[in-house]
Amino acid sequence: MSNAQLIDRRKFIRSTALAAGGLIIAFNVPAGIRTRGVVKEPVLFAPNAFLRIGSDNSVKIILSHCEMGQGIWTSLSMLIAEELDADWKSLQVEHAPADIAYYHTVYATQRTGGSSSLNSEFDRYRKAGATARYLLVQAAANRWKVAPDDCQTANGYVVSGDKKISYGELVTDAMALPAPADIPLKDPKDWKIIGGKIKRLDTQEKIKGTAVFGMDIHFPDLLTVMVARVPVNGATVTGYDEAAALAVPGVRQVVKIPTGVAVLADDFWSAKKGRQALKVQWDLGAAANISSDSLFTEMKARADKGGIVATEEGNVAELFKQSVTKVEVEYFQPFLAQSPMEPLNCTVKLSADKCEIWTGTQTQTDDQHAASEITGLPISQVFIHTCFLGGSFGRRNITRSDFVREAVEVAKASGKLVKTVWTREDDIQGGRYRPAFLHRFKVGLDANGMPVSWDQISVGQSVMTGGPFEKIAVVNGVDTFSIEGMQAVPFIKALKNKKIAVNTPDWPIMIDNWRAVGMSHTIFAMESLIDEMAYAAKKDPVAYRRLLYKDDARLLKVLDLAAEKSSWGTPLPKDHGRGIAAFKACGSYVALVAEVSVPKNGMVKVHKVTCVVDCGTAIQPDGVVAQMEGSVGYGLSAALYSEITFKNGQVQQKNFYNYPILRMNEMPEVNTYIVPGNEPPGGIGEASVGQMMPALTNAMFAVTGKRIRNLPIYKMKMGNA
Amino acid sequence: MQLTVNGKSYDVNVPSDMPILWVIRDKLGLMGTKFGCGAAQCGACTVHLDGQGIRSCVAPVSRAEGKEIVTIEGLNDTLSKPLMAAWTEIDVPQCGYCQTGQIMAAAVLLRDNNNPTDQDIDNAMSGNICRCATYQRIRKAIHLAAELKKSSS
CATH class of the missing domain: 3.10.20.30 (Beta-grasp domain)
Known part of the structure; x- marks a missing residue:
């Protein structure tokens, strides 16, 4: 009997109520993982969907979430390994297939996003490890005829007195035992792996070039596809030269699909040349009237007009009138592209009875449904092989799975095994952008400089409308992500006179998630404004924030520590200055201090960024540090340079030469301090992107006295593209 | 061809x-x-x-x-070994997609320069984008690789 059959027979369906977020999930083992990738055919013990222990002592972690750089390949594995007392060096990790067993405990689809992986899996993954350990101990105790309490575990062994046996030797016995209904978890003081100095598990393959990204999928009969995509949202194809494309050596087929015209070829280069030869003609449609200048004017007009009220309390107009100091400001932030290093791609193998997809994705369930919808196949016949994501920052977490859908359309129309590859230009011009936002404020301060009235209108497209979270995120017409994090700020909550409204244009511009989503723009507005309030109140920006944040102990702590570690208030060389920003994002508290210099008529140089983070339990501290460093770079890039602009409906930026990304010579020294904490883990991948932008501009203000209210700081001079 | x-x-x-x-x-x-x-x-x-x-x-x-x-x-061992060891020690990659290109660029620098300064690293590496912004770790890893290369030769 093969091991696969052995495992099949066991039918490891053990319904439990272990899920963290209240969603009850069958702890079963999906069919897809039972038979894959076993070389020496060891007996595999699969106590739940997340773990397989082999008779060869192998330990395989099956990740319900995707690895896109944020480090869950390692940190989620640590949760299981901790409770299992696994030998860390024996761990292997793989992405899970698309299956209900891997649904997010809160989102109820298989999805990675919202910096939620560690928080949502904190209990489920630990329990997955603890359950396996319990069964292995039980198996050893039975074999030795001792009480389970007399057994200890460490590094993949069960030990009792002078007896010692490896997990691998126990798997067959353990498989026959019933799983416990519930299982206690270790006291955090007994943790050996969580919180420890653990290195990433994916480093070796990534530096040797053997890590498999979606772009690296290859089959002998695979055709590379390049799509001539609509240049303007809503445009339609009116003609193209199929013969010219087919005349290019290496081009095999041309098919029309809903998003444009696809050229299938032997390789990338032929596909690219074939696409150039197509010379597609378009009816650009109504969206061809869009230009950034007119959008900006419209946003201001919308702010004048007002919007739907999210919060209203007291008498804002009266209190503003009575206030001693008035701060009236507005902040503008542009459309942004995520631009992950790995351009989008998706491989699809479609046959009469099944559809297989290889890609880097954050949304396996959505992708499965999209493919099912297009092909007519049942969802159970759509298989998603999640590859490493060469970055994402939200681009691979898109409503309606745009790039997967397109690849499936090509496979269906052509009947071929296809891999769509986007060029950098396709990525930047065919984006799903962070929406542009205008936040306008009228804040009244009392004689002490403290706010007594708050009037805010935020203008920008709704990211959540039409998406999977619309029902939760859009409340009475207000997309809460348009003002994400703002209403939750304790001093805003406590204010007796306030009005926060949103005005939501319905433009035909494709927008979606961008790292930190709403907080990619709300934190810039808030923390710039608070800086302006501090100066208006003639108070030091840190001292002023201490007063404002007095009811938020964790925020206060990161603020104070950031001030201390950055030597806030101590003298600096000429033309140097410091700026601070502190905000709670994704369950974590982050304060950043930027130290910059701004020479006369020169470019700002960011010398140093001090970062203090309280993310509760830091599972893999060095991973937290890495995310803080990366977010500093990501936020700086956006604040300094990034801007997507439209002219005649078309995106004007094309490649990194006019959508610049921060480079080595511009990266500041980043010093990160983690506040020790034992609260459940907060998010880290998006927790400090937003703070970087105001920390930078606040520091520039400290040097120049000039307030930057529009991003990016350096606008690229665009030609008439 | x-x-x-x-x-x-x-x-x-x-x-x-x-x-x-x-x-x-x-x-x-x-x-x-x-x-x-x-x-x-x-x-x-x-x-x-x-x-x-x-x-x-x-x-x-x-x-x-x-x-x-x-x-x-x-990539030959003389350059590959110290670079891989340094990248591992510093745990440089995040998404990892750009890292092989970073290492190939760093290899040229390291071959020609036993003691690269921060300025040398800026000059040699600013053509390589890392969207995850692992630059600080790349810088540290290059310094470490230079040390490792010297001590092994």
């Missing part, structure tokens, strides 16, 4: 304007070299052509005739 890649000789039948990147990836199946921009802007595709770091996404294969291409898969 006759090509030498990582010391091996290949006969490839491709148009002469096909960039080296696509010959390496699509025809030879060496997937460690990455496509990032196709415009010599990001360095993800960095390989060595007769020892020089080049952007293989824009260099036509005709340029490689009679020359030696080295990719991440074939």
